[in-house]
Amino acid sequence: MDIVLxxxxxxxxxxxxxxxxxxxxxxxxxxxxxxxxxxGTSMSWLTSDFALIALLIASAxxxxxxxxPWLDNALDVAATPAAIIAGTIAAASVFSFxxxxxGDMLRWAAAIIxxxxxxxxxxxxxxxxxxxxxxxxxxxxxxxFATIESGAAIGTSLLAILLPLFFGLVLLLGIVIVLTVxxxxxxxxxxxxxxxxxxxxxxG
Numbered sequence: 001m002d003i004v005l006x007x008x009x010x011x012x013x014x015x016x017x018x019x020x021x022x023x024x025x026x027x028x029x030x031x032x033x034x035x036x037x038x039x040g041t042s043m044s045w046l047t048s049d050f051a052l053i054a055l056l057i058a059s060a061x062x063x064x065x066x067x068x069p070w071l072d073n074a075l076d077v078a079a080t081p082a083a084i085i086a087g088t089i090a091a092a093s094v095f096s097f098x099x100x101x102x103g104d105m106l107r108w109a110a111a112i113i114x115x116x117x118x119x120x121x122x123x124x125x126x127x128x129x130x131x132x133x134x135x136x137x138x139x140x141x142x143x144x145f146a147t148i149e150s151g152a153a154i155g156t157s158l159l160a161i162l163l164p165l166f167f168g169l170v171l172l173l174g175i176v177i178v179l180t181v182x183x184x185x186x187x188x189x190x191x192x193x194x195x196x197x198x199x200x201x202x203x204g
Contacts, residue, residue, distance in 0.1 A: 006096040007114075008168040009037065012160020013094065014087035014115035018122025019153035021082045022062050024090055026055040027157035037161050040107075043093040066146035069139030076127045083123040084116040091115025 016024035025046065031037045032047045045051060066072045092111035126149060133141045160167045 002096055004168075005164045006094050007110075008164045008171070009160050010091035010094045010111065010115055011118050011171065012164070012167050013090035013157055014111075015118040015122050016153045016156040016160070017083045017087040017090055017119040018124075018126060019149045019156070020059070020062055020066075021079055021086045022055055022058040023150065023153040024157040025086060026052075026059045027154065027161070028090060028093060029055055031161050037094060038096075039093040040096075042104075043089075046089070046093055063146075063150050066149065067143045069142045070134070072130060072142055072146060073134060076123075076130065080120070080123050080127065083119040087119025088112050088116040091118075 013024045013028055016027075028037065028039070029047050029052050032039050033052070039046065062075075065075055088108075088111045091114060092108055095107045095110060130142060130145060133139075133145050156167075159170075
């Protein structure tokens with residue numbers, strides 16, 4: 001059960017890194033210092049006083065920078081690979097596999113695939129939505145979108161740490177909804193494509 005909870009927490013923190021790179025790591029640092037979550041001894045540097053101060057400053061600067069129209073789009077270029085790295089670190093910090101060398105390899109492999117993948121998926125979605133906001137509002141709607149992103153980064157991180165089982169159910173429900181939407185769209189496209197091919201006269 002501990003492994004399952006650690007995986008859920010890791011996925012939640014990693015996905016939150018797709019909204020903001022440093023905020024989930026800051027939440028993890030504070031939560032561990034408060035005793036709400038435990039991390040591996042090899043990642044104890046993440047909860048040091050220096051890390052806490054650095055993450056506070058980085059999070060504040062990141063949140064403020066995304067309120068500046070057009071600068072937010074430029075930041076997305078650097079934020080995408082940074083989010084993947086942060087998501088991997090966040091996931092690896094809380095994944096509780098065995099402490100053997102094989103367990104460490106499994107932990108980092110899972111962190112890269114699951115954690116980095118979750119961060120990349122969320123970050124890619126926010127890039128698309130921000131670009132759409134820039135085109136439709138000329139960038140004036142971006143600060144609102146940035147505020148929602150920052151709130152999502154904090155809320156998702158706290159939810160994953162404090163209510164991991166509930167977060168897991170929400171995550172599972174979200175995956176089911178996405179897969180259902182994709183299946184419905186594919187089924188709707190198939191008859192249209194077949195009908196268009198049927199209307200094409202044969203040659204010869």
